[in-house]
Structures are given as structure tokens and as C-alpha cells.
Amino acid sequence: MRILKIKDCFFIGIFLFGIQQISVAQTGKVNIQQDANIPNLLEMKAAMTKEGKLGERYKIQLYYGDNNAASDVIKKFRSQYSEWPSQIIYETPNYKVWVGNFRNRLEADRALMKIKGDFPAAFIPKPQRG
Numbered sequence: 001m002r003i004l005k006i007k008d009c010f011f012i013g014i015f016l017f018g019i020q021q022i023s024v025a026q027t028g029k030v031n032i033q034q035d036a037n038i039p040n041l042l043e044m045k046a047a048m049t050k051e052g053k054l055g056e057r058y059k060i061q062l063y064y065g066d067n068n069a070a071s072d073v074i075k076k077f078r079s080q081y082s083e084w085p086s087q088i089i090y091e092t093p094n095y096k097v098w099v100g101n102f103r104n105r106l107e108a109d110r111a112l113m114k115i116k117g118d119f120p121a122a123f124i125p126k127p128q129r130g
Contacts, residue, residue: 056127057101057102057103057127058100058102058103058104058105058107058108058124058127059098059099059100059101059102059108059124059125059127060084060098060099060100060108060111060112060115060122060123060124061096061097061098061099061122061123061124061125062074062077062086062097062098062099062115062119062121062122063095063096063097063119063121064094064095064096064097065094065095066094066095067088067095070088070095070096070097071088073097073119074086074087074088074097076118077097077099077115077118077119080118081099081114081115084099084100084101084111085099085100085101086098086099086100099111099115099122105124108124109124112124
């Protein structure tokens with residue numbers, strides 16, 4: 001009877017050893033080949049994100065209409081506020097005056113509160129992905 005127990009243990013041991021060998025046999029080696037331009041592209045993307053050219057950014061719209069009035073509005077804005085960048089955007093057939101390049105809605109809302117006194121029609125449009 002005792003020999004039978006040792007025999008069972010021997011077969012169980014061989015079985016477990018076989019399973020262990022099968023699981024170890026699954027290890028392999030991975031070789032990744034990367035284009036040399038990828039690090040440069042990642043640096044460019046990081047710089048563009050930092051400058052606000054990528055990602056969702058909030059802007060304040062001051063005016064929507066003809067070019068002459070848009071020019072007057074942007075001149076008035078630039079004379080009163082110098083801390084935010086401003087630009088005129090052409091969207092057929094009208095011109096928009098946009099202010100700022102805010103990272104989040106909170107920054108844009110704070111700036112809007114300051115600007116609303118001089119430009120009551122100012123609002124924050126829905127941001128577009130860059």
C-alpha cells in the first residue's frame with residue numbers, strides 16, 4: 001500500500017514538472033524596430049501642445065461681422081487688454097474676433113468676467129479639437 005502512495009506522488013510530480021515546463025516554454029524575445037523620426041515627432045508634438053496649437057483650447061469671441069468693425073473691435077481690445085492674445089478669424093462671409101488661448105473653462109470664465117464690462121456681447125464658444 002505504501003508503494004502505491006509513493007508511485008502516485010511520483011506521477012503527480014512528473015505531471016507538475018511537465019506543466020511547469022510548458023508554461024516556461026512560452027517565454028520569448030521581442031525586438032522592436034522604431035523609425036528614427038519618432039523622437040523628433042514626439043518633441044514637436046510636445047512643443048505644439050505647450051504653445052496651444054493642439055488639444056482643446058478655449059477662446060472668447062468678441063465680435064462676429066464685417067472686417068472694418070472687426071478691426072475696430074480688435075484695436076479697442078488691444079489698447080485695453082494686453083495680457084491675452086487676440087486675432088481676427090475669417091469664416092465665410094464674416095469675420096470673428098477671438099481672444100485668448102485658455103487651457104480650461106475656468107481660466108476662460110475668469111477672463112470673460114473681466115472683458116464683459118467693455119465688450120458685453122463677448123461669449124465663450126464651444127472649443128474645437130486642434
